[in-house]
Structure formats: C-alpha cells, structure tokens
Amino acid sequence: MHTPAPFPPAAAFAFAAFATFAPLPASAADALTVTIGSASPLSGAQAHLGRDTANGVRLAVDELNAKGVTIGGRKAHFVIAAEDDGADPRQGTAVAQKFCDAKVNGVVGHMNSGTAIPAARIYSDCDLPNLTPSATNPKLTQSGYKTSFRMMANDNELGAGLAALAADKLKFTRVAVIDDRTAYGQGVAEVFRKTALAKGIQIVAQEYTTDKATDFSAILTTIRGKSPDAIFYGGTDSQAGPMVRQLAQLGMDKVKLFGGDGICTSKLAELSGGAPTLANVVCAESGTAADLSPKVAEWKKRYEEKYPGEFQIYSPYAYDATMVLAAAMVKAGSADPAVYARELFNTHLDGITARIAFEPSGELKNPAMTLYRFDAGKKVALK
Template sequence: MQRKLNALAVAIGLLAAAASVSAQEMVVKIGHVGPVSGPQAHYGKDNENGARMAVEELNAKGVTIGGKKVKLELIAEDDAADPKQGTAAAQKLCDAKVNGVVGHLNSGTTIPASKIYNDCGIPQVTPSATNPKYSQQGFKTAFRLLANDNALGAGLALHAANNLKLKKVAIIDDRTAYGQGVAEVFKKTALQRGIQVVDEQYTTDKATDFMAILTSIKSKAPDGIFYGGMDPQAGPMLRQMDQLGLSNVKFFGGDGICTAKLSELSAGAKSLGNVICAEGGSSLEKMPGGKAWKAKYDAKYPGQFQVYSPYTYDAVHVLVQAMIDAGSADPKVYLPKLAAVNYTGVTAKVAFEADGELKNPAMTLYNYKDGKKVPLN
C-alpha cells in the first residue's frame, strides 16, 4: 500500500512539474497573410512556407524572451489578393491579439490592412508589397523588407534607355495599387530619359485575354512593352504577343512578374526570352545566406519556391529579434526595438529608415534563358 502511495506521489509531482514548465512557456503568435487561394496562390503559399520555416526553426532552437521560454505559433490567413478580404484578415489577426504580422503580399491588400494594424498597435513587416504609399502614411507600425517601386520602375526604365537604347515603349497596367504604381514610376523615368511612350493600356488582375490591347499597341510599333501587374496575366500576355508577331519586342515588369512560374504560365512563348524584370533585393546567389537557405527550403518544400519566401523568413526573425532585444513580446514594448533593429538575415542586413523603409535596399534585374530566370546584375 505504501509503495502505491509513493508511486502516486511521484506521479502527481511529475504532473505538477510539467504543469509548472508549461505555465512558464509563453506563446507568441505571429500572423501571416497572403493569397493562398486564387490565381496568385503560388506566391502566397511560397510566402507562408518561408514564415512557417522560420517559426519551426526558431522553436527547434529555443527562444527566450524576458527570461521566459517561448513557443512561436504561426496564425496564417488567406486574403486571395483581394483588398476587402485583406482587411477582414487583418481585423481577424487584431482580434486574435497576435504579437506581430508578416504580410501582406500585394500592395493592394497591404496598404488598407496597414491602417487596421496601426489602429490596433500591431507591428507589420511586409516582405513583398512595393508601392511607396505604404510607408508614406506615417504609420509607426509599418515596415518593408525590400526596395519599393520607385527603385524597381526607375531601374527598369534606366536599363531600357541606357543599356538597350530603346526609343518607343507602350505601357499596360492592371489598375491595382501595385501595377499602377510601378507603371507610373516607369513612365515618369522613361520620359525623363527621352523614351517616347506611344500607348497606354489598362487591364485587370483577373483578365486572360489581351488580344485587343496588344493589337492596338502593335499598330504603334514600340520597341518595348512595360506591364505593371502579376504573372497570371503576364504569362498569357506573352503567348498572345507571339500570336501577334510581337516576339521580338522587349517586355518589362516589376517583381510581380519576376517568378519561376512565369516560364510555365507563358507555355514556351518565344517572348519569354525578351522579358526583363526587376526584384527589390539581391539575387539568391548574392544574398548573405541565399544559397544555403534555398537548399533547406527546396528540401522542405520541393518545387514551391517563387520569389518572396526568403523575405517572409527574415521578417519572422526580425520580429522575434526585436522582442528578444526588448525582453517582451508586447507590441507596445518591442516596437521601438523593431524600428532600431540591426539584423543580418538571409536576404540582407536589415535596418530601417525612420519611415519603415529598408536602409540601402538592393535591386536586381533578371531575364529568362532557356526558360530559367537568371540575374543580369
């Protein structure tokens, strides 16, 4: 009988100790939002993979904030690249009292969501939204991990003028905050450099038939076409350019078209060989930890890499580093440390300007050779 009582006492003691350890472990919630449904789901899934990989690695390593062991939890939401769904997802994360947010992917969802995060005091780090307006709203909670459209649109126009010596271009945009913004910067810089803009056309981020606008553009005989939008439209557009005999016209775009999937979406179009696109960061080969990180990513998520997952990975680390520096996961407490963070990530050395923009962001131009995206610089 005494032996049973002793065994029971030991069991109770073990349970109490486990409960005590559990009580000391703090759960920190990191929100992630991107389009994991709809035509842009390949971007959203790639982004979510990067964030999830960071959370899992940090949990395996063990994180302590303010003397307490922390378990990170990723709260992932889908905004389907739709602004209304994006603000609903943002409100949901606010209501869930997440400690920080990585996202959104698109400028059209990120900008309206940023007001909601600002109003509820939750820091937001976007890994991919590039419209300059995001950082011009004066929100102290808003941070960006890559170059904005002022760099991307201008860089492409300068390449067209200085290196390719183009004389005439046409411009198409999808009327989203991203597409319209990057197209406006390209146009402004092209005109400053003496390039004539011979036609401007508009489409949507849902369209797949571009024959009418491309036929109009063909009649103006441009040397190049700039498209402000995403790859689900750029792929069919390249195929239709082939059909209209525009295969030799240069095709420019920002990071929205600059994906591995563009080759698949263009289905072997000759026009793919004339694509020149820009990303607001270094190529994987030139990122501080790019090659090693990509090998880990491909082992975990084979065939899913697109563009931005290294940035979502870094965004999680930057948020957690700020919490560690502050000794608190309370957004009000760690926000000043996030603004002053100095972190060497996979993508770059991360430090922010006063408006939340990344200090000294890189920009890389790419083209496609034999269907594969390769850096030009």
C-alpha cells in the same frame, strides 16, 4: 508534416542578438506562445505566390523553435496563423481585424499593395506591427503609421531601375505601358513611365487591364501598330504569362516585356506555356539573386528541402520579416507589441535578403535590386 532540421550554421546570423539575451532555460510550464500572423492570397490566381510567402514564415518559425529562443526569461514557442486575404482589399482588412482581435504578436503581410495599404490603418489602430515582405507601393509608408514596415525596395526603386536599363543600356526609344489598375501594378507602371519620359523615351501607348484578365490580344494588337521596342507591364505573373504567349502569337517576337517583382517569378515560365517570347522578359526584384549570393543560395536549398517545387519569390523576405520580429521581441524582453515595437526601429540584422535596418518611415534602408531574364525557362540574374 516535416521534422525541423538541425539549425544550420549559415543561418546563425539571425540569432546573433538572441545569444546575448538568452537566460537559463525556462520550464515547459513557463513557455510563451508567440503567434505570427501571415496574410497573403492562399486562393485564386495568386495562390502560388501566397503559399510561397506563408512558407517563408513557417520555415522561420520552425528554425526559431529548433533554436530554443527565450523572451524575457521564458522559452518561446512560435506558431504561424496563416490567413487568406484573397489579394482583395476588403478581405485583407477583414484579416487584419481578425489578427487584431485575436491579439497575435506580429504580422508578416500583406503580400499585395492593394491589401497592405488599407490593412495598415487597422494595424495602426490596434498597435500591431506588420512587416510586408512584398508590397511595394510607396503609399504604404507615406501614411505616417508607426507599425508598418517594408522588407524590400519600393516601386520608386524597381520602376526607375527598369527605366534606366531601357534607356541607358538597351537604348530603347519607344515603349508602351500596360497596368492592371491595382495599387501595385498602377504604382510601379507610373514610376517606370515618369522615369522613362525623363530619360527621353517616348511612351507610344498606355493601356489598362485587370488582375483577372487573360486575353490581351486587343491591347497587344493596338500596341503592335505603334512599333515599340518594349512593353512595360505593371501587374503579376498570372497576367504576364498569358501576355507572353500572346506576344508570340501576334508575331511580336522582337519586343521586350519589362516588369517589376510581380512578374519576376519561377512560375512565369509555366504560365507562359513555353512561348519563345519568354526569353524577351526582363524583370526587377529587390535583394540579391541566389546565383549571385552564397547566403541566398544556401537558404534556398533549405527551403527547397522542406517545400520542394514551391519557391517563387517572396518567401526569403517573409522569412527575414519573421526573424526581425523575433529579434525585436528578444531585445525588448517581451512579445507584447506595445513593448517590442520600438525595437523595430533599432533593427540591425544580417538577413537572407539584406542587411536589414529601417528608416523612420518604415522603409528599408539601402535596398538592393537585381535584374533578371529567363534562359531556357529558368530565371537567371543579369550580371
């Protein structure tokens, strides 16, 4: 159990809106409990990503409570309800229905596109705002639901950015594509493929796997015979790690491995077993890197102090999503989703990850993107 630290000055941006709306202190009897649902995989191969996501919500909740935020004249006490969706669509919709039935005040989730997309309909039916910190498939915001929002760039930005790097800067002409057949992996791989083709890159092979596989030797052997400059993998680090190892084992030590935010984690180094081919990985992530932004670096230090060794990738976006929900509640003077939801479309918040404002579709306006590589096992931004 960690005692919340005093609120640091560098994070004061998150509460600029609160100062205007904070009335005189409310009595304890008048306290308002605000429950933020967190939906991510807390078990299985992606549990490290899910825990990191939930930790981002927890850190925001602790800092909101330390600040003493008031909503509609009542002191708010924020709590997290963290649920395991197993990165499984059926489990994800069950979690969404549970949040609706429990009448939580807002949801940060789901982490995966495959769970976020079917859950979005359920949240729409019960008018419950849900802000995904990480699901990047464009279909999420193409449904027309007015309750779903995205905190980062979508696959159209990430996949296209990597294809542009391959063609324009690295001058690659032959690339293979593999995806894990999930909504996320298939979506980002397809954007990369289409953009790469438009830029004159030849797609020499297109292969498929699953998000449970660990042996890619047959796929990689087939691809090796096509002599690619690079492989794009649409999926997460739990498959990319073994894939990096097997590239080394097959002597494919000159082939770059590209991927989106799903493989762009600190844990990839561990999952790759220290293979030298880790140095060939190039990945894309929404937002600005800690080593390029003092604000992100300061926030990450606070996170590491509370959750040492658990940082992966999505916690800053989950933190910002929680702050966005809280700011909308304060501005509306209510934690009732039916009342504060409209304020989400008026969001203008200097977050950790971005200057946060939403398009009418729920997409983030003007999302930033950073490319990364791995140097001596550490993820570093490409300057």
